[in-house]
Amino acid sequence: MMIPIVFYLALAAIIFSIGLYGLMTQRSGIRILMCVELMLNAAHINLVAFSSYNGDLTGQVFTLFSIALAAAEAAIGFAILMSLYRMKDTINLDSINILRW
Amino acid sequence: MLNKEVSFTLMGVITSVYNYLKPRILGMMVAFLFLAVILVAVFSTAWPSLDQIPQNLEDQSNIQGIGVLIFTEFVVPFEILAIVLLSALMGAIYMAKGDDK
Amino acid sequence: MAVEDLAFLIPLLPALAFVLTFFLGKKLPTGGAIIPIAAISLSFLISISITLKLLANPEMVIHQSYNWFAMFNIGILVDPLAAVMLSMVTFVSLLIHIYSVGYMSHDKAPSRYFAETALFTASMLGLILSDNILQLFICWELVGVCSYLLIGFWYEKPSAASAAKKAFLTTRIGDVMFLAGIVILFSDLFKIFNGTIPEGVYILRFDEIFTHIPEIAAMNANILGMEVSHITLITLLFFGGAVGKSGQFPLHVWLPDAMEGPTTVSALIHAATMVTAGVYLVARTFPMFIAAPDSLMIVTYVGAFTAIFAATMGIVMNDLKRVLAYSTISQLGYMMLGLGIGAVIGAEAIGISLFHLVNHAFFKALLFLCAGSVIHAVGTHDMRQLGGVAKVMPLTAATMLAASLALAGIGIPGTSIGTSGFFSKDAIIENAYLFGETTGTWIPYVLAIVAALLTSLYIFRLLFMTFYGKPRTNYGGHESPASMTVPLTILAVFALFFGGLTSKVFNEFVSGTFVNNFVNMDINELATIGGYHLASHGHHHEPTLILWMPMIVALAGLLIAFLIYGLKVVNMDSLVSRNNAIYKLLYNRYYQNAVFTNFFSVKVIYEGLAFAGSFIDRGFDWLVKWTGEIMLEAGESLRQFQTGAVQNYATAVIIGVSLLVILVKVVMEVL
Amino acid sequence: MDLMLFAPEITLVLTGLAVLLIGLFLPTGSKNILGYLASLGILIALLFTVSSLGTQATAFYGTVSIDALSQFFKIVFLVVALLFAISGIKYTEGNSHTEEFFTLGIFATIGMMFVASANDLVVLFVAFELASLATYALAGFEKKNPRSLEAAMKYFIIGSLSAALLLFGISYIYGATGTTSIPAIAANMDVLVSSPMGLVAVVLLIAGFGFKIALVPFHMWAPDTYQGAPSVVSALLAAGSKKMGIVAAFKVFIVALIALQAEWQIAFAILAVITMTYGNIVALNQTSVKRMLAYSSLAQAGYISMAFVVLTPMALGGGILYALSHGFMKAGAFIATAAVVYMVLSENKDSTDPDHIDNFRGLGKRMPVTALSMTIFVFALAGIPLTAGYISKFVLFSSTIQAGFVWLAVIAILNSAISLYYYAKVVKYMYFLPTNSEKISEPLPYTIALIIAVIGVLVIGFWSEPFIYWSMEAAKVLLIPGGI
Structure with missing residues (x-):
């Protein structure tokens, strides 16, 4: 028997929301990056589920591309956090707010 | 995750839970709101899907199909991805590298 | 080559002069004044010969139009209305440029001054020549910018910088209304053409607008439950623009402050030319106003009220230039009033109003230049420190007297003896009487006649305080150089005699603008669209008393001023010291205006009027400021959302997403 | 298939690689040449694009299309990139990482150009990410400057969030329609139209694009990033990458999701009003000129979004024309600020806020050309006649009134009256x-860039007819399926 697609979608939605929650509450830059990855992966689950239920490979190709993008994004993100850390000795993003108002 | 001096009185548990939740409550509410919006939409949509499980369960390999797609229809994003990776590489190295001298 | 083919050069020459002066001025003596003077003299020659040609051929009109983009064009239109404005602007501008050579000789940056005034002259001439409302609006904005630059010419003074800003922002309120009017007009015309505009039709050109007045008048808009015809709406918005530019109540607040600029600028821009652009706009679109009697009514009342309101302010000012500024506002009110009574007399109103505009340009420019001459020589513009200047500067005093007589409108009714102001102002007041007779509303007439009394009062007060008697402080002073006195003398001749010599020809010439030329407008038919009839033409014979009334009040004002300031029936110095405590209670502006305390009966009216005037003045000042304050306050609190913590930003994004879904859903349910 | 169709993109890729490779072998002192090389490459790409105007083609299995719309926006991006490269010559003077700066800028431009010609959501998303990733590093280019780093960090985090939201939204569209091709999506809208998912997907996509366009409330990064990033980079972000969001939104909403028109029109109406009002009001008392320009850029984004609400050919043309004008005006204003920042820093190396408005005191005397250009740009932004800003506002606002959205036009006009205060x-x-x-x-490079931008602003203002015609042609591509 087939698992209804909404199960996958609900899972993805929950993972995405967890990522959002983390993004809103975490202070550490690394954790925030992890949360972003979580959200991207939720979208990947969606894409692959749809791809398989639609019998169309586009979604899987898209997922591959997107995983590569996520890796590139993480690389830049960590590099930015590294130079922040080098300058401020912290990656607690709460304490980085010179620019405001 | 509760406070260090855990007191197992009812009041103590409530206080610790409250202290834990207090800074996170907005994030939780927003995440739940978002989740609710998505889930309502997901469950009230009649997603199109194939009528039966794909044939030939043993040979489910998509690799060839994906490969063909990448080099035909999606050759442009593939090429762009090459530039993305190059610029991520450059950007990451530039940002992460320490002092020049 | 006929002279009318050169019409396009009229604004181009000063524009060229602007460029040349801007780049070369610093290297030339007197800041390169010779360039704009030469250019404007040429423009003046072309203008005056075109005017004479038009005068000889009443059927002629110069109209050239070129494609700009899509359905808009650039073009020039010279009809009698434009021709007299052109001649006046080039003439006054020329004289003021010549005068400025002497006046700006000690300034640090004369070349910047001459470049900016040349640009101003070019824009003003472009405004007058426009054959479509869009081009007019563009030039309208340009003159606004030039005015902003020139008010703030001495930007080292904080008061000048803030006056410049105030002028820009206040007139901008009017400009926004004007633009809104254009946009509505445009969309109406677009609708009339059903969205397809034939090749070669430029829908914002005046002929196109005027021929479609009946269709526009047939459209109705529902505003706050009232059915308002689009033509009324558009004309009111246009008038809003005119109110801003011409310093009519309640947007007049910028004009007195604008006196922070050099006096020549005040004379050129804030007395003779730019501020009359509003009057010109109403005159230019007069066929639309005729079809919108409600708008004309508002023009009448705003004009009449401004005339008296500004005059009350004029009598209490101690600053030479501020008296003149309020006087300008008041006279502009007269011009608006003159246009407004077009609801009764039709196209003649343009002639009357424009006649006053031109005469006013002569005598008000002269007044400012005389004031400038005094300020230049003496170094102060506080009248309380002056007195007896006539002995030091006899020529200036004589020309000032001529200008004052013209402003007060001294002359003998029923003859052609009188100063320029006499002929034009009397015509407006008489027609206000006719207006009262026809419509039964006497308010404009009463306001106009009282304003005439106040006019005479404040101008002779100024004259006596400044030129008569003995010096109150020890100022130096000498007669100004020839480059300054020659323009004064020329203007004085015009202020005295122009009106008497041309009054009949002028009125017929200008009143014919929409009748003989360009588009054949039947004013009576337009009035029918507006749902009323013009008063039958023909000679009205007012009672002799009415005929003499303006003259009587003018002389009365002269007499009062002479008694108080000339003969010093009241010794104001002792009054000031004796009643000091009371004055402290009074508003600062009247601090030493104690002269009137003894005239108890006068005092109540006088101070009541003046206080009410300044109260309203302050009120609107405050309102303009307050709107800005609220905005700034809102900005200050809204920016607190930007907390600087990136998590909060993320939260905002996610809340935004969730709420937007819900909000759109709700809106869709509601709709 | 004709590779000449992609000549501009290929030129840019080659230029980027050449700059990178040559830069590796040059000593720091002579890296100046890279800027000239980059400018030259961009100029050639621009010439290629201009010379191919009017071509109409799809390529690579229909995933990329070349039409009036994509070419219009490509020219916008290339012009902004050109201004970026020319002013970058001065900005990177003496910097040992010049090659990274220019290569990243060029790569970001390639991403923007592919977004403009994307005909498939996969291409669109990947190109979108290319433009984002390259600019993340550029925003933090001054890695010794805490402001620049903070700007990069905020840009990056909100950018990743919006990329995730965008991908999430695209996944639902893909799921409901079974395809990622933009024309095919438009043909398979039954599921989305009949369920609430349509609205959710629309809002997720708006969040994704709204991040780039800087629509309130997805704008939060923009003021901080524009202020903190190097001014030249801010010019690229505000003038280039913002337009990328706009063209992406044009393509996705008007072409692909036209069946959900009711939903996104309301969403854009709400966002446009909030955005322009918020932007203008908050800009009123900013003391940092860059921050003020950032908020003004919000306001302008609000005006452009009106095109989505009105949705007549004229309004879309107005929106597209506005994008071009805004490219010139905003890039110019940021570059003028860059010149001032350069001036301040060369006098006082430790100045912490070199773009403070106090540093603009008496600029008319100190740097006359810069001051005059800045005046023209801010007046153009305010919509004073005879500038590009006026023409675009006129077309956009009058089309709004014509279509019966008088309330929207009134709000916009009031807003532009408020904006005059801070300009x-x-x-x-x-x-x-x-x-x-x-x-x-x-500094000469800044001056050249400023003059190019001034010429752009004035030419569009004086000689608007061809530009209006051209943007209307571009708008037709959106409304008539399959182009003209």
């Missing part, structure tokens, strides 16, 4: 406030 403030500081400092010589 005039800059002019006041430049010309009316005294300064004790000396006149300084203006």
